[in-house]
Amino acid sequence: MLTREQNERLVRTGPGTEMGELLRRYWIPALLADEIPEPDCPPVRVQLLGQRLIAFRDTLGRIGLLDEMCSHRTASLFFGRNEECGLRCAYHGWKYDVEGNCVDMPSEPAESKFKGKIKHPAYPCVERGGVIWTYMGPPELKPELPELEWAMLDSSQCFVSKRLQETNFLQAMEGGIDSSHVSFAHRFNMDDDPMHAGTEGLVYLKNDTRPKFEVTESDGGLLIGARRTVDDENYYWRVTQWIMPWYTIIPPFGTHNPLGAHAWVPIDDERCWAWSINYHPTRDLHDVELESMKRGEGIHSKNIPGTYRPLANADNDYLIDRQAQRDKRTFSGVEGIAAQDFSLQESMGPIVDRTKERLGTSDAAIILARRRLLAAAETMESGEPLPGAKPEHHRVRSASVILPKATPFQEGAREALIVKPGEEFVSI
Structure with a gap:
């Protein structure tokens, strides 16, 4: 739980604000x-x-x-x-x-x-x-230019979209680093989603809805390990990269699917741009994948034509279908992975009152991300390079791996978390 003063410091991003001055020290997807x-x-x-x-x-x-x-x-x-x-x-x-x-x-x-x-x-x-x-x-x-893996690929290997989210950037980003919600909010849709269907990792994700989290600081932000039990000897790890100040890379499901990533960029204090990216480091995206992305499926959004506002929005209760909810076709009654996320995040209001939160062990990454942002804002005048501002901070991947229970995920997944141009990523 944050104090009111800490919450205000984190969410106010206009000119002259502490967080606003920090975010202006990075290259911004505009x-x-x-x-x-x-x-x-x-x-x-x-x-x-x-x-x-x-x-x-x-x-x-x-x-x-x-x-x-x-x-x-x-x-x-x-x-x-x-x-x-x-x-x-x-x-x-x-x-x-x-x-x-x-x-x-x-x-x-x-x-x-x-x-x-x-x-x-x-x-x-x-x-x-x-x-x-x-x-x-x-x-x-001014720092060096961003070198996120997806930004360095040929256009044929990457698809980028954006949508309007009617919340402060922080609560949108916190959703991006919260791996535990996947077992609930998206539970009945992952079998049909093209990025999840038919993968071994999906089986572990659905079988164990109580992941254990281990979070460590990286040079660029955080390494977030979500651990689920495979059997008596092994854990299934989903390792998320959070790169300051607003990037996430989604742990992959299978190597045949493209990778996914997000950026959460403030428009003002009550709205943000939610960027969604699918990319593959070793091949062009297939036509069927591109058509799905253009239709707003998976992590992308079906938007009102001619705008970046989602078709499912607060004005129509996100097109909630209570019958689909009862029939277990969707957990929340809202259709689509992206809409399931932003409907719940927007339901919190444009700016969350974090003094009312009661955080648990699954919120460890959110707690540490807030601390890193506040710490960076406090020390940005020191002249030291900011976390997430150097190109080497961007040359990372997320991964999903099975490791022996005695192996720390940072060690067992070390090589899988480094971008190696032209080489396949590691996934279950």
């Missing part, structure tokens, strides 16, 4: 590359960490991410013209390049040098893994 697909295409609104922004791709294909409101009279640049290597405000014609320089000011006399004094807030961007990433922290502290 939008899908397909949202600004070609040079001079229409700009799009982006909101991150409580800031309203505009993204555009200029005539040369460079990516700009600017504060939404024009530096002149604060009209929205969403209505601007994307033309000739800059975004021009529709109100008085002030034009900005991708670095925020004012390159034209037609409302001023031709001899005026005023435009040279204007520097509109702008944030550097890179495109990698089908995602546009931005850095919003102090320029002199």
Whole structure:
């Protein structure tokens, strides 16, 4: 259980807040590359960490991410013209390049040098893994680019989607590192889910609904081991990687299925972007897999057409089917792995009052993740590299393994938890 003050420190991410300043020290998944697909295409609104922004791709294909409101009279640049290597405000014609320089000011006399004094807030961007990433922290502290395995693969090996989640980022992320809920929330759907069906690990998961957790700190975040009994001599371990500040890698089921991962990025204090990724390090994704992902199956979401809001949402009680719940077709009555998760997380309210929690042994990872975030926020001015900010922190995998009972999972799964490009991952 957290104090009210600790909870506030963890969930407030706007400019000037402790957690907001920490999160700005990392590269942030800002939008899908397909949202600004070609040079001079229409700009799009982006909101991150409580800031309203505009993204555009200029005539040369460079990516700009600017504060939404024009530096002149604060009209929205969403209505601007994307033309000739800059975004021009529709109100008085002030034009900005991708670095925020004012390159034209037609409302001023031709001899005026005023435009040279204007520097509109702008944030550097890179495109990698089908995602546009931005850095919003102090320029002199900008870390190296992210090297998560999925972001380094060919586009044919990876599928990325995002959806709106109407909660604070922390409770969404805490769901991602909570392995014990799988035996309940998803219990009656895993036999049909393409990432779980027919795997040996699914048998152990369903047979033992009381996993024992062992959690250790890693250089980049946490190693979370969920232990279930196989027989008198062996344990089945599902080892989750949590990479600070918001990434999770799902322990795999079988080697024939793609791996899964998430990122949980604050829009503001009461909403976040839930990113979902499927990828395979040694082969292209199959057409049947891609079609399933595009339909919003598995860890992805069926969204309202033209938006990133799920079709099943709070306004329609997540399309809950009580008959399906009674018939044990779904445990909660909500269809789909993703919707089963976010329906329960959103039911907690936009920001959980963690002073009311009563945590058990299965919550060990959640407790330690909170401590790591708070500790990093307290020490971020020390100059030391932040956990999860270095490329070597990203070159990790999750795994599922069977180990003798006497073998610590960190030792028995050590090699399985390291990215080895071109090599198969380890799974049961």
